[in-house]
Amino acid sequence: MSTHFKKKAKTKEDIPTASLPDIIFMLLIFFMVSTVLREQTVQVRTILPQAEAISKIEQKRLVSYVWIGPMKLDGNRLGETAVQIDDALIEDVGTIRTVMYRKLVEQPRLIVSLRVDETSEMGKVLDVQQELREANTLRINYSTKRQLAN
Amino acid sequence: MGKLMQKRGRKEAEIPTSSMADIAFLLLIFFLVTTTIDVDTGIGMVLPPKLEEDVEPPPIKERNVLKILVNEQGMVLVEDEPSSVQLIRDVVKTHVLNNGQDPRYAESPGNALVSIKTSRETPYNAYVDVLDEVWMGYFEMWDSEARSLGYENYQQYVDVVVEGQDADNAIREKIKAQISIAEPDQN
Numbered sequence: 001m002s003t004h005f006k007k008k009a010k011t012k013e014d015i016p017t018a019s020l021p022d023i024i025f026m027l028l029i030f031f032m033v034s035t036v037l038r039e040q041t042v043q044v045r046t047i048l049p050q051a052e053a054i055s056k057i058e059q060k061r062l063v064s065y066v067w068i069g070p071m072k073l074d075g076n077r078l079g080e081t082a083v084q085i086d087d088a089l090i091e092d093v094g095t096i097r098t099v100m101y102r103k104l105v106e107q108p109r110l111i112v113s114l115r116v117d118e119t120s121e122m123g124k125v126l127d128v129q130q131e132l133r134e135a136n137t138l139r140i141n142y143s144t145k146r147q148l149a150n
Numbered sequence: 151m152g153k154l155m156q157k158r159g160r161k162e163a164e165i166p167t168s169s170m171a172d173i174a175f176l177l178l179i180f181f182l183v184t185t186t187i188d189v190d191t192g193i194g195m196v197l198p199p200k201l202e203e204d205v206e207p208p209p210i211k212e213r214n215v216l217k218i219l220v221n222e223q224g225m226v227l228v229e230d231e232p233s234s235v236q237l238i239r240d241v242v243k244t245h246v247l248n249n250g251q252d253p254r255y256a257e258s259p260g261n262a263l264v265s266i267k268t269s270r271e272t273p274y275n276a277y278v279d280v281l282d283e284v285w286m287g288y289f290e291m292w293d294s295e296a297r298s299l300g301y302e303n304y305q306q307y308v309d310v311v312v313e314g315q316d317a318d319n320a321i322r323e324k325i326k327a328q329i330s331i332a333e334p335d336q337n
Contacts, residue, residue: 020171021167021170021174024175024178025174028178031178034185035181035184035185049274049278049279051192051193051279051281051282051285052282053193053282053285053288054191054192055192055194056189056190056191057189057190057191057192058189060190063190113190116274118278119273120273120274121270121271121272121273122270122271122273122274122277122334123270125277126268126270126333126334129197129331130333132197133197133198133200136199136200138196138197138198138199140195140196141193141194141195142193142195142278142281143190143191143192144191144193144278144282145191146191
């Protein structure tokens with residue numbers, strides 16, 4: 001090796017960049033495939049409660065969200081408790097069953113994740129749950145944050 | 151084709167690829183920004199199916215049900231006695247693992263049921279706190295069950311036996327988490 005030392009110094013020192021686009025494209029495709037495009041704008045405030053006995057939902061595509069919380073109004077004010085599914089506020093709770101039934105037909109393994117504000121009252125949550133039972137979407141999830149160490 | 155062009159002294163038609171990486175980078179950054187990586191975490195439940203009109207719900211022995219009531223102030227009543235949220239975990243454990251010893255608690259882990267009842271005005275986080283404690287009770291029972299089978303904890307048992315060997319989850323079969331969310335009284 002030492003005898004060829006001079007010759008070696010003549011070799012190019014560039015890092016070959018010809019395959020750089022390919023590498024980037026690979027990364028790009030990974031992110032494109034794994035992305036679920038940013039969904040809805042949430043019109044209700046949901047500060048999630050904390051819990052210890054929680055599990056993760058791995059398959060994001062199965063999940064459909066239901067938000068329950070006080071409505072966000074202009075100027076940081078909060079209105080009455082409202083229910084939001086996808087992009088729309090639900091005026092009549094009774095319509096949830098048709099909405100959810102349609103979703104269940106599209107995705108038979110649907111999980112409904114309830115993102116409920118911690119100050120909301122149970123009455124609304126129970127009404128929504130009753131509608132979910134009517135629609136036969138029985139797999140639900142109470143969305144909670146991981147409890148921080150006390 | 152190339153030769154022909156060379157004879158005419160023309161350059162070969164080429165798309166410049168030097169900016170390809172930049173374009174790909176831009177797209178990559180766009181997807182990086184729009185990707186939401188945060189996984190939804192929460193307490194999973196399965197709601198009971200809708201009851202048929204003319205079918206009576208199956209009879210359940212009173213002693214097999216551990217009744218937990220949460221009122222408007224988030225105060226807890228376990229089996230009609232005032233209690234606190236922190237105690238629920240242990241009560242659930244004694245209830246489920248009673249095996250017929252104490253007449254107030256369940257006959258066997260398979261029969262044990264936990265019923266959580268709230269009023270319509272109960273704040274949601276009080277309900278979640280109680281539900282969380284009940285689940286933690288079950289998690290701890292599963293953990294000790296897994297340890298008695300020679301695993302470090304329940305999660306390891308699930309990874310090795312249920313996911314690895316595709317076997318039935320014997321621990322959950324033995325200690326079923328049966329939690330019922332009762333309807334508030336109509337008044």
